[in-house]
Amino acid sequence: MKINWPSRIAFLLALIITVGLVAVGCVSGLTPIGWSGGTVSNGFLYIGSQQGRMVSLNLTDDGRVFSEALAPVSNPGLFGCSSATAGGGCSGGAAGVPVYGTPVVSGNLTYMAGYNGKVYAYNTSNLAVRWVYPREGNLQPFVGGLAVLERPGLPAVLFIGSSDGKVYALDAELGDRLWESAVSSDKIWGTPTAFGDTLYIGSFDKILYALNVSDGTKKWEYPTGGSIVSKPLIYQDTVIFGSFDRNLYALNATDGSLKWQFTGQNWFWAEPVLYNGKLYVGCLDKFVYVLDPSTGVKIAEHELDSAVASTPVVVGDSVIFASEKGIIYAMTAGTYEVRQLADLDVTVNGPLAASGDIVYIHTQANALERVNAVTGALLTGISLQP
Amino acid sequence: MNVWELIIQQPLVNILIVMSNGLGNNFGLAIIALTIIINLALLPLTLSQIRSSKRMQDLQPKLAELQKKYGKDRQKLAAEQMKLYKDSGVMRAGCFITMIIQMPVWIALYQSIYLAMAVAPEALLNLSRFLYPWDAVYNALPMGREFLGMNLASPSIPLAILTAATQWIQQKMSITPSTDPKQAQQSQMMLWMMPAMFGLLALSFPSGLAVYWVVNNIFRIILQYRVTGWGGLRRQPSQAAEPERRRLKFDAAAEKPKEEESSGTIEADTSTAPPMDKDSLKPSKSRFQPGKDRQKHPKK
Numbered sequence: 113m114k115i116n117w118p119s120r121i122a123f124l125l126a127l128i129i130t131v132g133l134v135a136v137g138c139v140s141g142l143t144p145i146g147w148s149g150g151t152v153s154n155g156f157l158y159i160g161s162q163q164g165r166m167v168s169l170n171l172t173d174d175g176r177v178f179s180e181a182l183a184p185v186s187n188p189g190l191f192g193c194s195s196a197t198a199g200g201g202c203s204g205g206a207a208g209v210p211v212y213g214t215p216v217v218s219g220n221l222t223y224m225a226g227y228n229g230k231v232y233a234y235n236t237s238n239l240a241v242r243w244v245y246p247r248e249g250n251l252q253p254f255v256g257g258l259a260v261l262e263r264p265g266l267p268a269v270l271f272i273g274s275s276d277g278k279v280y281a282l283d284a285e286l287g288d289r290l291w292e293s294a295v296s297s298d299k300i301w302g303t304p305t306a307f308g309d310t311l312y313i314g315s316f317d318k319i320l321y322a323l324n325v326s327d328g329t330k331k332w333e334y335p336t337g338g339s340i341v342s343k344p345l346i347y348q349d350t351v352i353f354g355s356f357d358r359n360l361y362a363l364n365a366t367d368g369s370l371k372w373q374f375t376g377q378n379w380f381w382a383e384p385v386l387y388n389g390k391l392y393v394g395c396l397d398k399f400v401y402v403l404d405p406s407t408g409v410k411i412a413e414h415e416l417d418s419a420v421a422s423t424p425v426v427v428g429d430s431v432i433f434a435s436e437k438g439i440i441y442a443m444t445a446g447t448y449e450v451r452q453l454a455d456l457d458v459t460v461n462g463p464l465a466a467s468g469d470i471v472y473i474h475t476q477a478n479a480l481e482r483v484n485a486v487t488g489a490l491l492t493g494i495s496l497q498p
Numbered sequence: 499m500n501v502w503e504l505i506i507q508q509p510l511v512n513i514l515i516v517m518s519n520g521l522g523n524n525f526g527l528a529i530i531a532l533t534i535i536i537n538l539a540l541l542p543l544t545l546s547q548i549r550s551s552k553r554m555q556d557l558q559p560k561l562a563e564l565q566k567k568y569g570k571d572r573q574k575l576a577a578e579q580m581k582l583y584k585d586s587g588v589m590r591a592g593c594f595i596t597m598i599i600q601m602p603v604w605i606a607l608y609q610s611i612y613l614a615m616a617v618a619p620e621a622l623l624n625l626s627r628f629l630y631p632w633d634a635v636y637n638a639l640p641m642g643r644e645f646l647g648m649n650l651a652s653p654s655i656p657l658a659i660l661t662a663a664t665q666w667i668q669q670k671m672s673i674t675p676s677t678d679p680k681q682a683q684q685s686q687m688m689l690w691m692m693p694a695m696f697g698l699l700a701l702s703f704p705s706g707l708a709v710y711w712v713v714n715n716i717f718r719i720i721l722q723y724r725v726t727g728w729g730g731l732r733r734q735p736s737q738a739a740e741p742e743r744r745r746l747k748f749d750a751a752a753e754k755p756k757e758e759e760s761s762g763t764i765e766a767d768t769s770t771a772p773p774m775d776k777d778s779l780k781p782s783k784s785r786f787q788p789g790k791d792r793q794k795h796p797k798k
Contacts, residue, residue: 143618143620144618144619144620145618145620147619147620212619255619298640301619316640337633337636337637338636338637338639339639339640356636356639356640357636357637358636377631378626378629378631379626379636381623381626396623396626396627419623419626419627421623436623461620461623
């Protein structure tokens with residue numbers, strides 16, 4: 113019997129490589145899925161689903177309204193793993209345009225930015241699309257969320273950073289572009305913060321920028337040692353943000369001079385929160401830190417089971433954290449004691465939202481889990497699929 | 499983090515990042531350098547695999563003869579085949595063992611490249627789990643994705659074509675023509691299937707992976723050339739000359755029994771020569787010597 117060894121070897125090789133490629137591409141979560149957080153406004157929670165829909169949840173009767181699914185940019189490739197993919201069949205999540213940024217509400221409109229490079233404005237009542245920016249074509253993927261600036265007597269303005277390194281300012285009512293500013297030499301995946309007449313936004317080029325909200329010109333910039341994706345927090349005259357260089361920075365909001373910096377053991381991804389004059393921040397080193405926001409001195413720390421990528425939320429007298437593995441913790445303000453509330457056993461990356469005693473957690477399973485932050489009771493989850 | 503990630507993936511990811519940092523934040527160069535280093539580390543195994551494969555191919559004519567001779571007696575055939583393998587120093591499982599040893603390294607390298615590129619936001623978040631607490635690592639991220647005018651995080655058509663082309667060349671060099679039409683068809687199918695598959699994969703995945711595949715293929719082409727020469731890339735004899743070649747080989751084998759031991763080599767040599775009279779291979783007649791014979795003819 114003749115055996116064609118080269119062919120058999122080649123076939124075996126092809127088989128192993130194919131299995132390896134598919135396994136890696138599809139199992140390790142390397143495709144974009146999305147992790148939009150929720151925004152609570154007037155008894156409703158607005159959130160972007162992994163299918164690329166805006167979902168409004170009536171917090172009284174759990175009624176849901178879905179928008180139309182966002183339109184993907186292009187063919188996601190054989191395995192849905194290309195960089196600009198709009199979600200892939202192998203992602204393990206629902207096919208659709210991923211949404212990373214948390215929606216914002218202004219007046220009777222709700223806004224959301226998609227990974228397809230478009231910004232959408234919806235009527236809050238029925239989630240019908242009011243406008244889309246850009247009207248034709250697509251920008252680079254949006255990963256960061258929107259910031260809205262509302263000033264008395266002036267029209268509201270939306271700000272967003274894009275993967276093309278530009279910051280865009282849009283008329284919140286009409287969706288017209290007011291200005292664009294090519295500030296960064298690399299991608300912008302961070303969510304901006306608008307405060308007064310200044311917009312603060314971090315970039316992949318390791319710089320935090322302070323821009324004039326009126327025209328996007330640069331006021332000052334502060335270089336760090338790593339990329340910045342965390343949303344800056346404003347505390348009095350201080351802007352606080354985390355960087356991939358493992359530092360949490362506090363800068364003077366007016367001139368960008370350094371006030372203090374605190375070093376963790378991994379990236380600071382999540383936005384810090386302030387409660388009772390203390391700064392609470394989660395880090396990818398698995399720790400949550402409590403700092404003095406004026407000096408950066410560490411007051412307390414607690415190690416969780418896994419990295420903390422989601423922004424915490426304050427409920428009652430506790431700060432609620434979610435670890436990446438889906439365990440929900442409550443840290444009591446004042447004593448800084450940590451107790452486990454619930455184990456969702458599913459990946460959590462998105463920011464937490466809360467209404468009353470209930471914490472809402474958008475999981476990678478495309479569901480909205482609910483935990484009572486006082487009793488720790490796990491309530492029935494809500495599907496984000498129509 | 500599981501054992502695989504801890505022992506193999508994590509070190510590779512960090513090496514890749516540090517190399518990228520050392521090479522001017524050029525991730526493309528880091529991929530090339532690491533692919534070459536890994537290939538050099540696996541060189542003894544790869545060479546052993548190629549040589550083993552070559553020896554196996556060289557045995558094909560003898561195996562065919564055994565098949566012809568003992569085709570009806572399967573036990574005897576198996577025994578003779580085993581004897582032939584033993585006498586020739588060929589370990590039938592050799593190719594597979596070396597390949598099985600190499601595969602985890604290739605897969606880890608591939609995974610590390612994919613991880614380090616952090617194409618999707620989830621992948622970037624995932625990457626943070628793999629980082630050593632070194633400043634050189636943290637300061638290097640995110641890595642520069644521009645390489646020769648291409649974005650390594652996006653598919654590239656030229657690189658996909660290059661991936662398929664180098665894969666085809668490497669495949670073609672390693673496959674020898676078979677006299678069995680069935681095997682020839684199978685080989686032909688593999689020759690086109692593998693490059694097509696890798697070309698399509700390169701079109702779907704970030705081009706950083708295509709860089710890895712191209713460098714890997716070029717390395718294998720060089721090794722294959724060093725061990726077996728151009729192999730299947732050499733010009734094949736025309737169909738008209740084929741029956742004549744076989745007959746010549748049979749005659750030569752019948753009349754020169756000692757050369758039978760290296761019939762594979764004789765076959766390879768005569769295949770590139772133009773068709774000639776079978777009498778020219780008879781032992782009584784001296785071989786054609788281009789320079790001398792041309793000078794002798796006018797004197798006749």
